[in-house]
Amino acid sequence: MSAQVLTLEGERQTLSDETVEEIRAIFRGEVLTADDAGYDDVRVIQNAMLDRRPGLIIRCTGAADVVDAVRLAATRNLLVAVRGGGHSIAGTSTADDSLMIDLSAMRGVWVDPQQRRVRVAGGATWGDVDRETQLHRLAVPGGVVSTTGVAGLTLGGGIGWLHRRYGLACDALRAAEVVTASGDVVRCSASEHEDLFWALRGGGGNFGVVVSFEFEAYPLGPVVWNGMVAYPIEDAAEMLPRWRDWTSTVPDEVTSRAMLWSLPAVPALPPAVHNRDVFIVAAVYAGDPDEGQRACRALAEFGSPLADMSQALPYRAAQSSLDAFFPKGGLQSYWKSVYLDRLDEDATAFVARVGQNRPHPMTMVHAPLLGGAMARVGPTETAFGDRSARYMLSLDGNWLDPADDGANIRWVRDAYDDAVRLRAASGTYLNFGGDADLDDAARARAWGSNVERLRQVKRRYDPENRFRLNPNIPPAEN
Ligand SMILES: Cc1cc2nc3c(=O)[nH]c(=O)nc-3n(C[C@H](O)[C@H](O)[C@H](O)COP(=O)(O)OP(=O)(O)OC[C@H]3O[C@@H](n4cnc5c(N)ncnc54)[C@H](O)[C@@H]3O)c2cc1C
The missing domain is CATH 3.40.462.20 (Vanillyl-alcohol Oxidase; Chain A, domain 3)
Known part of the structure; x- marks a missing residue:
């Protein structure tokens, strides 16, 4: 049950049986290698064309697991894939021989109907959110397929059936808890780490692992x-x-x-x-x-x-x-x-x-x-x-x-x-979008004049581009 994981430079690093056992002891969630039962089920993503085999999958159960996974990647200089709902058409939430930080077991949703606020764990789907919010005749604008992940959809914008009435999914975001590349847990909102909060609303998974989202919910339904x-x-x-x-x-x-x-x-x-x-x-x-x-x-x-x-x-x-x-x-x-x-x-x-x-x-x-x-x-x-x-x-x-x-x-x-x-x-x-690699022209088409500001935020929160398996924004050079 040893594992092979790539470094950021593309070199293969072997984690011995003993090392894998030491890693397992750190986490509350499961740690899977290619030899483990369940590995082939867990690694499946939405797009069947992208049949990838991560080197190690860490099935996080909470923020502490995510912090330790990010620190493990930093200490060993490993290539990281972050998975929420697994619906990325470009398959950016998985990669061969990567360390997959898998949030798909973190699906809790907590609704405060008085304040119309909803806290959503980083691996929840829109079906999870709709189920809890509709109990209170509330909704957060999401996508049109209930199995799509809240994380990727929101971080990329998020259109659905409510964007004309209530805006994009990212417009309903009021705060987020993020594990940055240094392994720090940072809360961002309109008044805390405002630059990060700005970047999360459309800039994708470039800036860290979002362990929870806090949305405003709006009256709707049932x-x-x-x-x-x-x-x-x-x-x-x-x-x-x-x-x-x-x-x-x-x-x-x-x-x-x-x-x-x-x-x-x-x-x-x-x-x-x-x-x-x-x-x-x-x-x-x-x-x-x-x-x-x-x-x-x-x-x-x-x-x-x-x-x-x-x-x-x-x-x-x-x-x-x-x-x-x-x-x-x-x-x-x-x-x-x-x-x-x-x-x-x-x-x-x-x-x-x-x-x-x-x-x-x-x-x-x-x-x-x-x-x-x-x-x-x-x-x-x-x-x-x-x-x-x-x-x-x-x-x-x-x-x-x-x-x-x-x-x-x-x-x-x-x-x-x-x-x-x-x-x-x-x-x-x-x-x-189905292409994992973006060039400058594609970045300009997607983010327009916001690219430079995004690069500055990237440099602040992920200067080594640890989170690079996404529609990637290279850190600003200075
Ligand atoms: C069937 C289907 C229907 C769709 N419908 C819609 C729609 O109605 N509206 C719409 O706007 N889009 C829609 N999409 C596109 C969807 O928004 C994107 O594919 C989105 O990336 C999916 O998010 P996910 O969490 O499921 O995906 P994942 O593949 O898990 O992740 C997508 C990206 O986000 C990153 N990421 C995932 N979780 C986190 C996290 N917790 N923190 C930081 N980064 C993270 C990943 O690393 C990856 O780069 C649809 C896609 C599919 C396949």
Whole structure:
């Protein structure tokens, strides 16, 4: 049960049986080597394409385990991967022969309904948060799949069904407890370690391991209106301008997206959409469900729908309605995204065309409507950067057969290259990004003029770039 772990310089370090035993004695959580039972289950992440084998996995149970794991890495100069929910499409929460600091067993959520504050442990999922907050008819703006980790999604920004009403997930963050590269536990907020607090809201996992998040929660539910109407995909070119025109009239309570996708033949879906390529317009209304029904009625009036699946349903059900399409470790995935300042004629024609040419039925082309509360935060107020784009276009390549990796990755890259040439195209959203390595141009597309400030914060909290397996920000040189 010895282990091989890489140093930051890429040299292989062998941890003897005896050393592994000494390490085990330090932690309350499990410490797994490749020889241990359970290792192969624990190392699985969302993206099946990235079948990586960490050298040592430390399954932390609390902040003290995280501190000791970070100190172990510092003492032995080891390459560190930090895992929350494991949904990174680029697979940055794992690496071959790394020391994985795994927070996925730390999933506690504590709600203070009077103060509308929620404390969330660093490895919790959005399903964990929704379950506890909905007990009090509260919600924190998160993502649209309940198995996604709070950590990675929040640190990268976080769009979902509430970003127009309540802002991005990172906008709801009020404080965080972070283990920095030196192994110190630091609390940051608007009045403590403000630079770190600024950087965490969009700058990713660059600055340390977040052991707990403190969010503001907002009134919502328990029932919401979930508009969901499917049209034949061939109608997308005609429908997209109608959806766009409608989106310019809706209040912030409405967060909507258009999706070009294929639906499977499952009993939960009406037979009219079984095994069909569809153009879906969907929305959640963050308010009274009856008002939501009225506000979203137009979704079924853009043309002749195949099926109107709109309904009032518990917010938690809306939040988990896509889960079955994204089984853990079940899909090969490669995604890329671009912001669109507007959906002009070129852009709608492009989205319709690319959506109809998807190489695999599980590949989704989707365009979330942005704006509203998220756009009322200035570009330098948080690390996230510019929020002025009205839409996003995400090219979510998903397929099953590893033999098709090359063709599917190429398709996403080609479609992305075409998308960035659209006149409406600006920046990129890294949470929907499949590339682990960023160059300066990619950093500029993601964070705009915030890059230099992020590099300064990185230098202060992680000068050696210990936390480098993420959309990486190199520390400033001086
Ligand atoms: C099926 C699916 C649905 C998605 N839906 C949405 C969506 O609706 N909206 C949206 O905005 N994004 C969405 N995403 C993208 C998602 O936000 C990112 O993949 C995000 O990184 C996932 O976070 P995680 O904690 O699950 O991932 P992980 O893979 O565990 O981590 C992602 C990154 O964050 C770092 N990290 C993880 N935990 C910590 C921590 N505690 N402290 C410091 N760093 C940490 C990791 O090192 C890694 O670099 C989705 C992804 C998938 C696969």
